[in-house]
C-alpha cells in the first residue's frame with residue numbers, strides 16, 4: 289500500500305474539511321451554476337483558483353498547515369481533487385482558476401505568455417476553459433476541423449465550433465486547439481479572450497456535474513494575435529502532439545480522483561444517512577469501502593508515475609477508466625440501502641447518481657482509456673516487471 | 674396494456690405516451706404509489722386521481738396527503754413526482770403490484786430498445802480516423818452485450834408472469850443496460866435534453882417503485 293507523506297497527509301486533512309463545507313451549497317450549484325459566484329471565498333474554491341500557478345508568480349501564497357501547495361504535481365492534485373469532489377464534484381469543476389489550461393500553460397507558454405496568463409489569474413477570480421472537443425470529433429480529436437489561419441496582417445484568426453467545454457460561457461480566457469495545416473502535426477493551441485469579436489459561447493445543460501456549465505462555443509473569425517500561439521518557440525511536433533499527450537497524461541489522474549471522490553461521497557452518504565445497517569448490509573458496505581481504497585491506490589500510483597515520467601500515461605488511463613466505472617457502480621449501489629424512492633426523496637443522493645455519469649467522458653472515454661492501457665501492456669510500460 | 678404492449682408502445686411512441694396509456698388501464702383515476710408512497714406520472718393524471726395505492730392496498734385518495742417532490746424532465750415535457758403520505762384505510766383491495774411492475778419493465782425495456790436503435794445510427798455516423806465508430810471491435814462487443822441483455826429481459830418478461838423479486842431484478846438489469854448504451858453515446862448522452870434525459874427519467878420510474886441497489 290502507498291502511504292502519503294506528512295505534507296500530503298496535511299493537504300488531505302485540510303481539503304477534507306473544505307469538502308465537507310461544500311456540501312451546503314452543492315444542491316444550489318446543481319440548480320444554478322452561477323452559485324459559484326457567491327462561493328468565491330470558500331477555501332476550496334480559493335485554493336482551486338490559484339492551483340497550477342507556480343510559486344514564482346505567487347511568492348506570497350498562503351501556507352496550508354505549514355506547507356506550500358501550488359498544484360504543480362499530479363500527486364498533489366489527486367489528493368485535493370478527491371477530497372473536494374467528495375464534497376461537491378460540481379464545485380471542483382465550477383471553480384475559477386487555471387484548471388485544465390494550467391497544465392498546458394506550464395508545458396507550452398513562453399515567459400511573456402505566462403506573465404500575462406498568471407497575471408490575469410491573480411488579478412481577480414478568472415474562469416478559464418480548454419476547448420478541444422468538437423461537435424463531430426470527440427475521442428478522435430486528431431480529426432478536429434477548427435481552423436487557425438493567417439489574417440494577412442501578421443495575426444491569425446480562428447474559425448470553427450467546439451462543444452462540451454467546461455466553463456466556456458463564463459470564462460474570460462481559454463485555450464482553443466485548432467488546425468493550422470493538414471496532418472497529425474497540424475494541431476496548435478492558442479490563447480483566446482472571450483471578449484474578442486466573433487467569440488460566442490452558450491451553456492448546454494447537462495444531467496449532472498451541472499456546476500461545470502458545459503458550453504457550446506462558436507468561433508466566427510476570432511482574431512488571435514501571433515503572440516497568443518502557445519509553444520511558438522518550440523518545434524511543431526513538440527507544441528502539437530507531444531504536448532497534447534503530456535498534458536492529458538498529467539491531467540488524467542486528477543479526473544480519476546474526481547470520480548473517486550463521487551464514489552466516496554455516495555459511500556459516506558450511506559453511513560451518515562442510513563443509521564444502523566444489518567449485518568449483511570454492513571459487510572457489503574465495508575467491501576465497497578475496500579474497493580474505493582483499492583482504486584485510490586491505483587490513482588496514487590498512476591499520479592506518481594506521471595510525475596516521474598510524464599510521457600507514461602498508461603497507468604493513468606487504467607486508473608481513470610476504473611475510477612469512472614466505480615463512481616457509477618457505487619452511486620447506484622448506494623440507492624439500494626434506502627429502498628424505493630431514494631432518488632426522488634433524497635436530492636443529494638440523486639445528484640451523486642447523476643454526477644457519476646459524467647466522469648466517463650472527461651479526459652477520454654472508458655474505451656479510449658482501455659485502448660491506451662492495452663498499448664501500455666504490449667509496450668511493456670505498465671511496470672509489471 | 675400488457676408488458677409486451679407497453680414495450681412496443683414505448684419503443685415507438687416514447688415514455689410519456691406509454692405512461693399515460695398505462696394509467697388509462699387503471700380503474701378510475703388511480704395514483705399508483707410505490708411501497709414508500711412515491712409516484713412519477715403525467716400531471717393530468719394526478720389532477721384526476723381519486724383513489725391511491727397506499728400501504729399495498731387501494732384506498733380513497735386524500736388530496737391533502739399528496740406531497741409534490743418536483744418534476745422529472747423528459748423530451749415530451751416534465752412528469753410530476755409525488756409522495757403520498759395519507760393512510761391506507763381499512764379493507765381496501767390489494768394493489769395489483771406485480772402487473773404494474775411488469776408493465777413498467779415493458780415500458781423501460783421499450784425505451785432501452787429505442788435507445789439501442791438510436792445508438793447504432795449515431796455510431797454509424799461518427800468516425801474514428803477513416804472507420805465508422807460502429808465498426809470498432811470494442812463498440813461491436815459492447816452493442817452485442819447490450820442486445821443480449823435486452824433479449825434476456827424480454828424473454829423473461831414474456832409468457833408466464835415473473836414474480837415480484839424477478840421483476841425488481843429486471844428493472845436493475847434495464848438500468849445497467851441503459852448505462853452501457855449511455856457510455857456509447859458519448860457526451861451527447863449526458864445532456865439534459867435527448868436520450869440522456871430519457872434514461873434518467875426511466876431510472877426515476879424504477880426508483881419510485883423498486884429502488885436501486887446491486888444486481
Ligand SMILES: Cc1cc2nc3c(=O)[nH]c(=O)nc-3n(C[C@H](O)[C@H](O)[C@H](O)COP(=O)(O)OP(=O)(O)OC[C@H]3O[C@@H](n4cnc5c(N)ncnc54)[C@H](O)[C@@H]3O)c2cc1C
Nearest residue numbers: 419420421426427452454649653655801809856857859860
Ligand atoms: C462533464 C464533461 C466535461 C467535459 N469537459 C471538456 C472540456 O473542458 N474540454 C473539451 O474539449 N472537452 C470536454 N468534454 C468532452 C469530452 O472530452 C468528450 O466527451 C470525449 O472526448 C468523448 O467524445 P464524444 O463525447 O464525442 O464521444 P465519441 O468520441 O463520439 O465516442 C462515442 C463512443 O465511441 C467510443 N469510441 C470512440 N472512439 C473509439 C475507438 N477508436 N475504439 C473504440 N471505441 C471508441 C467511445 O468510448 C464512446 O463510447 C467534457 C465532457 C463531459 C461529459
